Each structure stands twice: as structure tokens, then as C-alpha cells.
Amino acid sequence: MSRLFHPPAPEPNTKQRILAAAQHLFACQGYEKSTTRQLAEAAGVAEGTLFRYFENKNAIFVEVVTQGWSELLTELLTELSEIESYGAVAEMMRHRMQNLQHHSELLRVCLMEAQFHTELRDRIQTELFSKMLGVVEAFIQTGIERGIYRPLNPTKVAHVFLGMFIMAGFGATVLNENEAPPTPDIELAETVADIFLHGLLTPPE
Amino acid sequence: MSRLFHPPAPEPNTKQRILAAAQHLFACQGYEKSTTRQLAEAAGVAEGTLFRYFENKNAIFVEVVTQGWSELLTELLTELSEIESYGAVAEMMRHRMQNLQHHSELLRVCLMEAQFHTELRDRIQTELFSKMLGVVEAFIQTGIERGIYRPLNPTKVAHVFLGMFIMAGFGATVLNENEAPPTPDIELAETVADIFLHGLLTPPE
Amino acid sequence: MSRLFHPPAPEPNTKQRILAAAQHLFACQGYEKSTTRQLAEAAGVAEGTLFRYFENKNAIFVEVVTQGWSELLTELLTELSEIESYGAVAEMMRHRMQNLQHHSELLRVCLMEAQFHTELRDRIQTELFSKMLGVVEAFIQTGIERGIYRPLNPTKVAHVFLGMFIMAGFGATVLNENEAPPTPDIELAETVADIFLHGLLTPPE
């Protein structure tokens, strides 16, 4: 009888449900304004249940951000590693930017809220970001050495490269006139990519 | 003569002191985490005094942001209007970016926190931002018509242009390894300007 | 069986305990002077607990008054409906007034504090009071038609009738020399009833 209702974990994992709800809530309202009550409700659990899976509210945030960045950068890294031509970066950028929409919530949480959680920011820095920068930097460096890219400081270019995504990611939200679901401005993404690539490539003789 | 001493307000204006303290606090800790107690202490006044000058905590925020954007964009506008050569944009950008440091706190507050204050964001949009975009757009448009800039969508380019400042403004904070007062990465600024300009200019035959 | 022990709520219902404490406190100190801290302490709960049961302090007040009037008038109505002789009103009045003591706190709260809570007063008016007046008025009207009562305006007499209870209820408190729990002045009640009835009855030829 007690088997008829598999009561404890019928849904695809309580913990992930909480994290998903949290990501959404944090993106929409910010960390501080999201109450554990809302969190619990959104995740479909009781308030007390949150604290069975996470030590406290902050721990939820940390996990959202950690998972988020990891996922984000992994994808970027993968795509970067599969690139063939150094001129084809543009294509990849376009592709990437177009589905930034998919990750826009995550970006919001990671970039905006994470600012104020020092210990988290530092971990992200050392564990994920610097590695990422290293990879992009190496990529650029090679492009420069082969004469495809102009001879700029590859470290800085790598920063600009990543910054570009960030900007395109929620620049829309900040600069745009639109409300809630910031439709990814594809043309904007294209323009960013275009300018970036033109600015980077060695002009053909 | 007896006017020379006004002891209760010897400092350059209580209201401005509050706003300055608020800008700093909001930038460092975020709006929600900054308590009115801290605010008062930082401004060197009693907690109750805050509410003689502002209806509530949010009103302080609104004024910080409004003043901030206004100042920021006015400067930009001024500099833009004084530009002569369309190729000299780079120089202006460099100059602008270098003293973004001065405004970095403001940018943080305006871009990050203002997200969650809808009514404020909207006002900023209509009153400041769209005007600004219009000016830049017109500038780019002319550049394009004169064949100096490549034939891109001027609206989007204007977005990228403003986004650039934003990015350079706190990109440092997000991407950098450094702590609180992010020394403005001048070389980064130069690189951004360089890439942008190269990406924009029509290549010389 | 394990149901017999529900330790966190051994007392007869937290909500009712709060309401009882509130009635007492409001009667003794008035609404404004009663702090939520005192309320919580008097009810034997934490301050925060109040707000699990009531949206805010005012909601507590509203419920005290609503329950109070309802109870008060229901009793009155019941007794009135059970009356047989139109001359026996005096007996009922005496009985009623004697246990006004029991309700004196309620009367205090309802009559004094409710003055300033407009929306509440209005609800009481329409939902309870006017009905009540209607019943009494009809009763008086019949008494007049049968020649038992003198031919006065039954509406006004009904007002006087209800006013009598009110007066006797806390008139003591206002006029008396005694302190807090005003012992119900039975003789006063008798006198009020006596005067009222003599004033109302058609004098025997």
C-alpha cells in the first residue's frame, strides 16, 4: 500500500527542482528579495524542506551560481575547441549569442548577484574564470602568431571577448526598452560579432 | 557674519552627504543589504535624519541613480559633441574609459541594482537612455554616410558603443581578480577602443 | 492516541488566545498604546507568531470587534426573541445588564476604539447594527400597536434601548470612581431598566 504512492521522490529530484526555482526567482527578483517562502512554493516543497537539502539560503545561491557558471563556460569551451578556422570565430559567436537567451537568467544571477558574495566570487574566479580566460587567451595568441589577428595584447582581447558575451547577454535588458522576457536581439548579436571580428582580423592587403 | 557659522550643517549639505554615502554603500553591498542604520552611520547623521530628506530608503536609491545617470550621460554627450574627426572617436573613448574609474561605483549601482526597480528603470529609459542612443546613432549614421564607417545598422552600433562603456566600466569588476576598487584597466580600455574602432572603420583601400 | 499530545499547541488554540489577550489589552490601554510586543507577551507567543494568524495589528483589532459585536448582539437577540410579555422587558434588561460585566471589556473596545477605524465601523453598522435596530424597532412597534407602550417613534425608542445597554455597560467606567474592573453596578442597572420601562409603558388608567 505504501508502495502505491512513491511518496518521497516522485518528481525528478527535489534538489534540482529547488535549484531551478531558485535560479528563476533570483534572476527575477534578486537574491535578497526572494524569500524562502517563495522559494519553497515555487519548488513545490515545504519551507522546512529547503533546509534538508541546503544548509541555508546562501548555500542555495552558491550552488545555483556554481552550477551555472560551470555549465556556461563548459559549453563555451566545447564550442571553442571545435572551431576550425580562426576566422570562423564569428560564426561561433553568433551561435553562442543567439542562445544566450536560454542562459540569460543564469547570467543575470551570476553577474549581478554574485558580486556581493565575496567568497563565491573568488571561488568562481580561481576555479572557472581564470581557466577560461587562459583558454581564450591561448586561442587568440595563436591567431595573432599566425598573423590572422592583429597584434594586440591577447590577455586583453580575451577579456573583451568574454565581456562581449556578457554585454550581449544582458545588455539587452539594460539598454533595451522592452520589458520582461528580453528577446535576444539577434541583429545586435550579429553586429557585436561583426565589429569584434573586423576589429580583430588583420586587414587583407 | 553670523551667517558664517551654521553649526548644525557645517558639512557641504546633509542631503548630498547622504547621497554620497548611499552611492558608496549600494555599490559595495547592494541596495538590499545596505541597512538604513549603516547608511546613517556612513553619512554621519542619525537614522531618523535620513527620512527628513527622503521619503524612504527607496527614494534615496532613486535619487542616486537618477543623478548618476544624468551626470554620466551628460559628460558623454558633451565629449561627443566636441569631437571633430570621425576617426578621433577612439581618442575620446580612451579618455572616457580612463575616468570610468571615477564613475565605477555609479555604474555598478545603476546597472545592477536598478534592474529590480522597474519604475526607475523605465524612467531612466525614456528620459535619458533613448535620447542618448539617438545622439550616438545620429553620429554613427553620419560617419557611415560619409563612408568613414562601415555600413552597419547604426542603431545597433550605437548600442554596442554604449555597451562598450558599460562593459569596460564594470567588466573589470566581474572579470578581474582584484577586490573592491577596481583599478581601471587602461590597457583594457585601449584594447576595447581599438577593436571597436577597427571594427567600425571602413578599411583603407 | 498519539493525537492526544500536540505539544506546540496544548492551549485551546493560539488564535483565540491572541484574540483574548488583545481584547483585554485594547480595553485596558487602547489600541494605539498596545504594542505588538505586549500583545505577544500577553498571549504567550512570540511577536512574529501574531503575524502568522493576522495580517497586521489592525486585523487583530478588526477580528476582536467583529467577534465581539456579533456575540453581544446575538445574545441580546436571543433573549429578546424569547420574551413573552411586553411588560417583561424589564426583567430581561436586568438580566442582560447584570452580565454586561462579562462583556464590559468588549464594549469598551467596540465603542471607543472602533470610532477611529472607519471601514470597520461601517461594516459593523451595516452588518450588525442596523439589523439589530430593526428587530428592536419591530418589537417596540408591536408593543405600541397593542397599546402597551406609549406612542413614541419606535425607531428612536430602539436607539434609546440599545443606548441604554451601552451606557450601563461602560457608563460605570466613565462615571464611577472605581478603577479597572468596574464591578457592575446592579442597582444602577435596575434603575436604568426601571426608568426606561416606566417611561415607555402606557400609564394604567
Added chain:
Amino acid sequence: MSRLFHPPAPEPNTKQRILAAAQHLFACQGYEKSTTRQLAEAAGVAEGTLFRYFENKNAIFVEVVTQGWSELLTELLTELSEIESYGAVAEMMRHRMQNLQHHSELLRVCLMEAQFHTELRDRIQTELFSKMLGVVEAFIQTGIERGIYRPLNPTKVAHVFLGMFIMAGFGATVLNENEAPPTPDIELAETVADIFLHGLLTPPE
């Protein structure tokens, strides 16, 4: 020159202006809800000025109430002393009640708010009320002795007599459906007087 503007006391006495404003405010909003700011504004003085005339907010209240009761009872006393026939009480009551409207604010303040100011209530009791009761009691007593009034307990009758005014005074406010300026229900007053007198008088053989 300083004579052209008789600055300090041009209006008919600052202190009385404050008291008048206070009476009105206390009657409308209650003591606790009336802020010193409102008080000052209503009286047309600066907030600090209040404290030149009264030690604190409570002192203002005490003076309003003391003056009020005094005035109220003095009038009543006067009228009572001018009465000729013991049956003419009704006329006096009618007259009195009709201009209760004039004093309704005062009654509200004295009866409702004064409840919670113990030391004030006690002073009123001993200094004014008990004297008043004594006078009325003596009046009734005489009426009884002369066989004009029925042989009831004169103390209690005196209570009822005063209670009647109170009731008629703000009974309107409580029982009536009307809003702000409680028009004095003359017919109600008449009915009260009528019932009271009929209830009191020895029936004619």
C-alpha cells in the same frame, strides 16, 4: 520698524490656538494618532513652539480635557440651578441635548481618550464629576421628597441623568449611520428626555 509687525502674539493667544487645534484633532483622530507635527500645523505654529507652552504632548491633552469638562459641567450646573419646576427638567434636557452638538468634540475627547490617562481621569473624578453628581443628586432627592419623582435611589438616578447626556452626545456617532458631522438627532434627544421624564415622574392619579 519692529513695531510694524507685532510678531510674537498677533493672534488671539497662541496657547488657546494650540488647545483648540488639539481638541479638534484629538476628537477626529484620537490622541495617539495625532502627531505633534499635525498639531503644530493645525495651530499655525512651529513644532518646537508647542513645547514652550506645554511640557509635553500629554500636557496638552490634560489641559484640553480639564478645560473641557469644566466648561461642560459648569453650563449644565448653571442651567440646572435656573430651573424652576421639577417637571420642567425635560425642557432643560431638550435644550441641553440640542446643543450637545456644539460640544460633541469635547465629549468625544473627554469620554474616550481620557479613559487611558489614569491620573487625569482621577482628577476629573474628584474635582468635577463627584461634585456634579452631588448637585444632581440633591436636585433629584428634593424632587422625590416632594413626591414629584418616584421614590428611586437618587444617586443612581443622577448617574442615569448624566449618562443620558453622554449617550445622546455621542450615541449618535456610534449608533448612527451617518458619517463625520453627527447632526444632533433632535428627535432622539426628545425621546430620551421624554422617556426619562415619564420614567421618573410619579404617575398622576
Added chain:
DNA sequence: TATGAATGAGGATTCATTCAT
């Protein structure tokens, strides 16, 4: 294990009162 009632520290805000001018 999951619940949700209870908690109480902490937050924004009000307001009587003071005091330098």
C-alpha cells in the same frame, strides 16, 4: 523524510522632544 508552526533578531520608519540659531 517532509512538514509548517513557532521563533526572534533585525529592518524600515515614525515621532516626541531638544537645542542652536
Added chain:
DNA sequence: CATGAATGAATCCTCATTCAT
């Protein structure tokens, strides 16, 4: 003497966290 800016204690209320069931 009148002013009103400054004060800070005290208020109502929120919300992360605990714990008995």
C-alpha cells in the same frame, strides 16, 4: 521668543531558521 533640523528610542513587521510531529 519662535523656529525647525536633528535625534534615537520605540514601533510594526519580515523572514531565515529550528524542531516536534
